[in-house]
């Protein structure tokens with residue numbers, strides 16, 4: 144019996160074979176390492192075995208043969224191979240499949256060849272001797288990048304008819320049909336697009352759908368969260384920097400605008416950029432030109448920008464926080480995602496989708512579904528954290544349940560206790576319960592054979608710490624950021640992504 148909504152026994156299976164984004168880690172990604180140095184191959188095999196199936200090749204010819212025979216998520220490539228120059232191998236890989244991220248291994252970080260490779264579209268480079276932690280981080284990022292750009296988004300008003308091999312973009316409400324139509328209309332036009340909507344409404348999914356259906360779908364897709372980096376690092380991340388541009392800039396770095404030449408750049412949280420960065424982004428939008436930080440050579444790039452925000456940019460312009468000309472440039476084509484509370488008719492299809500994904504992910508073959516009462520409650524809730532919160536609630540219920548059918552008892556208190564009055568209330572986190580919950584969560588995840596324990600437990604802990612500090616500062620985000628020792632942008636990012644709801648009486652609750 145498959146997971147479904149209020150399904151009577153023996154009803155047809157509605158299990159969806161697609162995997163939601165968070166479960167990408169379920170199947171082991173694969174990595175190809177090409178280097179003639181046996182020590183490097185052994186080091187890569189040992190240190191990366193926990194994150195990828197590692198295949199090795201000790202020459203360019205062997206590497207290309209294996210690449211074509213396999214299905215790799217990333218390649219680690221030595222810049223100097225015995226039978227061919229690494230750059231030439233890189234070009235062959237690009238010709239074979241432009242979307243496989245390639246990381247170069249170089250003798251010195253500032254190698255000109257590596258910079259040339261970055262300009263041609265390599266994912267990144269790492270200097271030898273290889274340090275295990277940075278290597279693992281980089282390979283993980285590359286794999287994630289590959290998955291972001293290759294998981295097709297099947298736009299469907301009806302999840303049963305959707306492409307079963309891709310991540311689904313669920314919605315059958317008139318509002319979502321309008322969104323799908325808008326994506327179809329503008330995806331192929333090479334213009335910048337601004338995606339707007341509350342946190343968790345699916346802005347990133349829209350960006351990826353636009354990319355998948357665009358003329359640039361075979362080219363690179365890179366995503367940058369502008370809220371996650373302090374201003375100076377964001378500028379260098381986007382535009383690169385020259386050696387010596389600032390303390391710590393030991394070598395030239397190629398930024399995303401240069402790296403993404405020919406492709407699509409998704410700028411998430413575009414409202415969270417300091418004025419100098421806004422000016423530089425505006426210039427790229429106007430004439431596709433920019434300079435690296437600390438450089439005076441004008442560079443040209445051909446990048447399609449898809450931007451997203453949940454912030455009131457017009458208000459920010461009025462308050463002098465945002466450039467009007469940038470807003471004007473970005474605002475040309477806008478896709479607005481409605482909050483979930485305004486399209487509650489989408490809730491059942493979303494539940495079905497997340498339920499079947501969680502059932503597979505947490506290996507709960509006996510789970511049948513949700514009772515009608517549970518579906519009714521979920522369909523009446525106002526979802527301040529939108530689809531992300533709904534997804535989190537369903538995953539939590541599936542993880543916690545020991546019964547084949549999830550009833551209202553299995554739903555979180557914010558849903559069962561919702562009276563339909565306060566617009567933005569979240570569940571108050573009981574301090575003791577939250578602190579005590581971590582060991583139980585980890586135990587449950589282990590018992591359920593999860594392969595995502597680190598991410599789930601870290602998110603739980605991070606949410607707890609941030610909520611407690613916000614409570615301490617009565618919701619004052621500047622003070623909280625200072626106490627936490629993180630930037631305000633990063634704090635805002637976490638508040639959004641964890642759906643932490645700041646109640647009107649400045650009590651802090653954590654939803655989802």
Ligand SMILES: Nc1ncnc2c1ncn2[C@@H]1O[C@H](COP(=O)(O)OP(=O)(O)OP(=O)(O)O)[C@@H](O)[C@H]1O
Nearest residue numbers: 311312313342343344345346347348530531639640
């Ligand atoms: N219509 C949908 N169908 C299926 N999954 C969805 C849908 N909308 C959102 N999701 C899922 O909900 C989660 C949040 O979506 P996403 O990251 O795109 O939101 P966002 O608007 O970009 O949020 P933020 O502003 O916080 O970055 C993701 O796991 C996404 O896959």
